[in-house]
Amino acid sequence: MTDPKTLVLVDGSSYLYRAFHALPDLRVVPGDARSAATGAIRGMINMLQALRKERPANYAACVFDASGPTFRDSIYPEYKARRAPMPEDLRAQIAPTHEVVRLLGWPVLAIAGVEADDVIGTLAVTAAAQGMQVLVSSGDKDLSQLVNQHITIVDTMSGKKRDVAGVTAEFGVPPQLMVDYQTLMGDAVDNVPGVPKVGPKTAAKWLQEYGSLDALLAHAHEIKGVVGENLRGAIGWLPTGRQLVTIRTDCDLAAHVPGLPALDALAMGAPQVPGLRAFYEKYGFKGLARALQDPAPPALPLSGATGDLFADPAADVPVPVPGHGADPPASAARQHPVQYESILNWQDFEQWLQRLQQADLVALDTETDSLDEMRAQIVGISLSVQPGAAAYIPLQHSGPDAPAQLPIGQVLARLKPWLEDGRRHKLGQHIKYDRHVFANHGIEVQGYVHDTMLQSYVLEVHKPHNLGSLAERHTGRKGISYEDLCGKGAHQLPFAQVPVDKAAAYSCEDADLTLNVHQTLWPQLQAHDRLRFIYELEIASSEALYRIERNGVLIDAPTLAQQSHELGQRIEQLQADAYALAGQPFNLSSPKQLGEIFFDKLGMPVVKKTATGARSTDEEVLEKLAENYPLPAKLLEHRGLIKLKGTYTDKLTQLALPRTGRVHTHYAQAVAVTGRLSSNDPNLQNIPIRTPEGRRVREAFVAPAGCVIASADYSQIELRIMAHLSDDQALLHAFHAGLDVHRATAAEVFGVALDQVSSEQRRYAKVINFGLIYGMGSFGLAKNLGLENKAAAAYIDRYFQRYPGVKQYMDQTRAAAKSNGYVETVFGRRLYLPEINSPNGPRRSGAERSAINAPMQGTAADLIKMAMVAVQKELDAQQPAIRMIMQVHDELVFELPGNAVDWLRTHVPRLMAEVATLKVPLLAEVGVGPNWEQAH
Incomplete structure (x- = not known):
């Protein structure tokens, strides 16, 4: 319900800037830098929809800065003089943003001669005086001076709330002293x-001590040191500064907003659906246009980070796949009638079992009591054999009104022959999870031939792959969310306690939508061979990964306990060392205390500052300072060991x-855009093997009695892929001749004979080889090698002279990426680069680096998946x-007698080398030992 006693004011200019810089480079025509930019517009729409849903109010306004000077410019001509000019792509989005905000029902204010902050200040104070509560939606800390018991500020992009207590806690002074605080700091x-x-820190300290700026100035002669001299020197300026930072709350707005000060002039209107539909279609927001068909357009939650507010900003960008349009077929987009049923007796069950046995393809979904696939137990099963028709078999619902259900053991026994029959084709969304769930009940499902999550991952890797997003994007259907069904947080119901009728509607819809999405995506894959x-390959990999996950790896708990004990002792010693170097105890995790010790007490140089102007002590700063100071080095080691202990030695058991x-x-397949797998609980990819302590963690991954661990690892795979892709003759020769490729590169770059290459030259060549793979330029190379930029650039130039094929490949790849919006692996995986034509220089440069690296990383990912599938087939x-x-x-790791x-030594390297024929030989090396570390 709307709140008649609340006024919501949106700082539109602040959010427009933040949306422009936070979102990818969205365009009316995706990937075409010549078409109109739309990212800031999309961000504003998302934010306003979310805000209206979570903070409904009868009165509201979205306030923007108008162009032209204000009273502050006449007071101080240098006001805002150092601001960079507004990017043209942002300027072009201002007018359409105003238009769509009005169409959404929000009053829009942009008043000549008055800054948005002053408009907000005046409206907020006016409303508060009329007994209303005011919510200001802004990320601008300057507005904190308005806060009182009636006026609150919420930053919807970060979730930060600034009420009286919040302002005091954040800045160290209450809202009524914020003008003084800002005047002192400028x-x-x-x-x-x-x-x-x-x-x-100093501004807050002074105001806490003296109570106000005026009182401070009265005692300015008492302030000692340079800072006191600076204060006394600024006394003549501070009244002007105070005028500039003070938000006006008495602007005459009536001439611009007829009806003020009565707030009826700011009545929130209803969304203008026809106008919105035309606007969304004009700017390419097809998903938003489809959502207008729903009685309640979806809005995202206010809480959380920017990523939540701007989730799936590219949902309307069509993927350039043959036959793949952004809109679903008209027939799919319609909300077709559905026939869902709950199976509560044997007669209905037998009828459905017969339908399963006759169907060409069945969508299958489980409802469980856990997200942990190794522990999850089935609560119910849903099945769909044709769009709009599905059934739910409740098996373990235990709510107060739960009906009598068929016995789970008997149902699974009757389904087992069909489930384990590979000739009966099945479809799912994230089939690997469901395979585990059935395996927990003693059923090894066969015949999974399709997975809609993986279909989306291959066709549109840069978009979300959850079923809700897929259904809305490809069928125009908006399903019931799990949170709508079960609630949120601590009050969330276990699925077993959801009433069966509601559970059936939810689960049947999942199976139905899965089948519906498959019918849209599968023809697109069929139309494109690569x-x-x-x-x-992804479907086959899912099968192999299921086997790997099911096998697991044995952990040596006593070894981990001993490592944790030793790490704990070392951590304590590092803390004592840090106290001694600092000359006092302190909180090693406190940026504030670190800053005081580093910069005030020990006089270390300030390397960089945070966005709020504080002196940074982040990891990059510590690494830089550690080059010359022992204390930051101790802190880095301390942090690394704490992470190692908490993430691995304490947690693995x-x-x-x-x-x-x-x-x-x-193993998550549908995460990394390059095709690489990610691993969690535990994360096996990120064990820090560059330190002795990190390598020791792998000693706890052991073989059972009578067995050993073997590791088979592709050798220099990405460099071999670079040689294949670039067709560079010198690189190809190095690999065909079996040379040490880094030594060969050093010989070429430094102009010496192979046997004359020094260890230092080989190290430089290795950094150059891998740096170029990751798209590194001279700046990055200089940083890695500790060289001047000119020297690093000279090395790169010399490298390209000796390996011209590499340079040609890089140039051609960047050009193809800009033209197509994507690059491809050797085997056809598409890797999309939404920022490749961005007008934002850093984003475009990052995309260009990715264009070079992604085909190599992606091809390596394809190869290890192909190897995994081939090796598992041979093992079976x-x-x-x-x-x-x-x-x-x-690397593939094995446990074997x-x-x-x-x-294994004979056949696994052969199988890994034979999965593909490249222009250079593939080489896999095998190590064996009692544990993972010793197998290397």
Whole structure:
């Protein structure tokens, strides 16, 4: 319900800027820098929809700055003089943003001669005087001076709330002293001077001590040191500065907004649907246009980070796949009638079982009591054999009104023959999870031939792949969300307590939508051979990964306990060392205390500042300072060991499944845009192997009695892929001749014989080789090698002279990426680059670096998946006693009996080398040992 006693004021200019810089480079025609930019417009629409849903009010306004000077310019001509000119792509979005905000029902204010802050201040104070509560939606800290018991500020992009207590806690002074606080500090953004060298800490300290700026100035002669001299020197300026930073609350707005000060002039209007539809279609927001068909357009939650507010900003950008349009077929977009039923008796069950056995393809979904696939138990099963028709079999609902349900054991026994029959084709959304769930009940499902999550991952890797997003994007249907069904947070119901009728509607819809989405996506894959190959590889990889996850890897708990104990002792010693170097105890995790010790007490140089102007002590700063000071080096080591202890040595034993003593990581296929896998609970990809302590963690991954661990790792895979893609003759020769490629590169770059290459020259060449793979320029290379930029640029020039094919490949790849909006792996996986034509220089440069690297990373990901599938197939046929237990980067890890080592050493490298024929040979190397570390 709307609140008649609340006025909502949106700082439109602030949000427009933030939306422009936060969102990708969206265009009416995706990837075409010549078409109109739309990112800031989309961000404003999302924010306003979310705000209206969460803070409904009868009165509101979205306030923008008008062009032209204001009274502050006449007071101080240098006001805002240092601001960079507005980007043209942002300027062009102002008028359409005003238009769509009005169409959404918001009154829009942009008043000549008056800044948006002053309009907001005047309206807020006017409303508060009339007994209303005012909510100001802004990220601008300057507005904090308006806060009182009637006026609150909420930054919807960060979730930060600034009420009286919030302002006091954040700035160290209450709202009524914020003008004094801002006057002392000045405003660098608006080019308003303050007292030189006075920052947030000093300003707050003075105001806490003296009570106000006037009282402080009365005692200015008492302030000692340079800062006191600066204060006394600024006394003549501070009244002007105060005028500039004070938000006016008495502007005459009546001439511009007829009806003020009565707030009826700011009545919130209803969205103008026809106008919105035309606007959305004009600017390419097809998803928003479709959402207008719903009685309540979806809005995103206010809480959380920018990513929540601007979720899926590219949902309306069509993917350039043959036959793949942005809009679903008209027939799919219509809300067709559905026939969903709950199966509560054997007669209905047998009828559905017969339908399953006759169907060509069945969409299958489970409802469970856990997201942990190794522990989850089935609560119910849903099935769909044709669009609009689905059934739900409740099996373990236990709510107060739960009806009698068929016995789970008997139902699963009757379904097992069909589930385990590979000739009965099945479809799911994230099928690997459901395979685990059925396996927990003793059923090994066969015949999974399609996964809508993986279909989306292959066709549109840069978009969300959850079922709700897929359904809305490709069928125009908006499903019931899990939170709508079960609630949120601590009050969320377990699925088993959801009433069966509601659970059936939700679960049947999931199976139905999965089938509906498949019917849209599968023809697109069929129409494109290379993408279909990648999809089939993902389906086969899902099967292999299921086996790896199910196997798990044995953990040596006593070894981990000993490592944790030793790490704890080392952490304590590092803390004592840090106290000694600082000359006092302090909180090693407190940026504030670190700043005081580093910069005030020990006189270290300030490397950089945070967005709020504070002196940064982040990891990059610590690494820089550690080059010359021992204390930052101790802190870096301390942080690294705490992370290692908390993430691995303490946690791995807790993650082990009690019934197996093993950890069963979860491999996520549909996350990395390059096709690489990610791993969590535990994360096997990020064990820090560059330190002795990190490498020791791998000693706790062990083989059971009578077995060993083997590791098979592709050698220099991305460099080999670079040689293949670039067709550079010198690189091809190095690999065909079996040379040390880094030594060969050093010989070419430094102009020396192979046997004359020094270890230092080889190290430089290795950094150059891998740096170029990741699109590194001279600046990055200089930083990595500790060189001047000119020297690094000279090395790169010399490299390209000796390897001209590499330079030609890079140039051609960048050009193709700009033209197509994507690059491809050797095998056809598409890697989209939404920022490749961005007018934002850093974003465009990042996309260009990705264009160089992504084909190599993506091809390496394809190869390890192909190897994983081929090796598992051979193990099943020849050596079932050998278990594949991990896939980490370019490495496959096995657990095997000792008598199978010779077979593995012979056949696994052969299989890995034969999965593809490139212009250079693929090479895999095998190591064996009692644990993972010793297998390297």
